[in-house]
Amino acid sequence: xxxxxxxxxxxxxxxxxREIIPVKAYNKWASTYDAQPxxxxxxxxxxxxxxxLTKTDLKDKRVVDIGCGTGRYWEELSRQNIAQLIGYEASxxxxxxxxxxxxTAKTYLHSDNTLKELNDASCDxxxxxxxxxxxxxxxxxxxxxxxxxxxxxxxxLTDFHPVALQRGANRSFMHNGQLIYIKNYIHxxxxxxxxxxxxxxxxxxxxxxxxDQRVRHFFxxxxxxxxxxxxxxxxxxxxxxxxxEK
Numbered sequence: 082x083x084x085x086x087x088x089x090x091x092x093x094x095x096x097x098x099r100e101i102i103p104v105k106a107y108n109k110w111a112s113t114y115d116a117q118p119x120x121x122x123x124x125x126x127x128x129x130x131x132x133x134l135t136k137t138d139l140k141d142k143r144v145v146d147i148g149c150g151t152g153r154y155w156e157e158l159s160r161q162n163i164a165q166l167i168g169y170e171a172s173x174x175x176x177x178x179x180x181x182x183x184x185t186a187k188t189y190l191h192s193d194n195t196l197k198e199l200n201d202a203s204c205d206x207x208x209x210x211x212x213x214x215x216x217x218x219x220x221x222x223x224x225x226x227x228x229x230x231x232x233x234x235x236x237x238l239t240d241f242h243p244v245a246l247q248r249g250a251n252r253s254f255m256h257n258g259q260l261i262y263i264k265n266y267i268h269x270x271x272x273x274x275x276x277x278x279x280x281x282x283x284x285x286x287x288x289x290x291x292x293d294q295r296v297r298h299f300f301x302x303x304x305x306x307x308x309x310x311x312x313x314x315x316x317x318x319x320x321x322x323x324x325x326e327k
Contacts, residue, residue: 100251100262103215107150107172107263109256114175115151119303121296122211122241122317123153129239129290129320130154130210136286137235137322139163142205145196145229148212149188151178158208167204169196171215194221199229206235211252213240213273214265220276227280227325236282236323242289242316243269250317273321282323290318 107114117123139161146158149168158166168183169191170176179188189198194216207226216222226236241250252263274284292312300309 100264102264104171106254106261108174109261110254111151111172111174111178113254114178115153119299121292121299124296124299125290125318126211126239127154128295129288129318130208130237131157132288133237133239133286133320133322134161137206137237139206139235142235143167143203144206144208145169145199145204147191147207147209147226148215149179150175152182152186154208154210155179155183155186164205167199194218194225196225196229201228202231204229204234205231206237208236209238211240213238213268214243214246215263216268217266219266219268219272223276223280227282230325232325232327234325235285236277236325237320239318239320241265242319243267244316245318248315270319277323281326283326284321285324286320286322288320289316290320291316 134157139158141162141164143165144158144161144163145167146152146154147169149155149170150172152168155166155168166186168179168186168188170179170188171191173190176188176190179186187198189196207230213219230236241252246265246267251265253260254263255261277284291314292309293314297309300306
């Protein structure tokens with residue numbers, strides 16, 4: 082059964098549900114996005130991103146965060162002694178939040194799969210966390226990433242595992258008493274790797290995360306141990322590190 086299926090079924094019985102496109106969804110979620118103390122997925126994604134960073138040298142690099150949201154990982158990235166951090170975000174409301182937190186940073190609205198503020202081969206690294214499944218036209222998006230990335234540049238990304246999405250897992254949040262589901266596009270790992278190969282990106286590292294003891298306390302706190310047992314050992318996230326070859 083998918084992650085938190087039982088819990089969501091209980092909620093669905095009580096609240097109307099609907100799926101909306103990512104930009105509209107995150108505009109609604111922006112005001113409460115940073116206040117999620119009981120979110121096991123964000124907890125695991127944080128561990129996953131840090132694990133990928135331990136194997137990557139971003140010192141003195143110009144780094145672009147695609148789908149930067151409210152800047153959830155900007156403190157962590159700043160500890161890498163990078164030269165410059167630039168953020169792109171599709172949701173205007175999420176962009177407002179990160180601009181409040183980092184008023185001097187360069188942050189831009191991301192639309193139409195373009196990074197128009199960036200020149201060709203002007204960036205050393207691109208990072209993107211929990212974003213890929215929100216992108217409908219991944220080839221167009223990645224061609225733009227490839228355009229702005231230098232040779233030997235790094236691409237570090239995390240996302241919901243496509244196996245989890247295929248099994249019915251989804252991103253959702255409560256808004257004004259309504260459970261909102263965010264639309265996802267399933268990009269299989271075969272598709273991701275095939276597209277990366279067309280960009281001449283070499284796979285450097287690949288990590289998969291499952292529901293395990295590390296997140297048990299979240300389920301205990303919410304008193305949904307049945308959901309924990311149902312989802313235990315199921316794939317939920319993956320992280321991948323590519324390097325652009327000549």
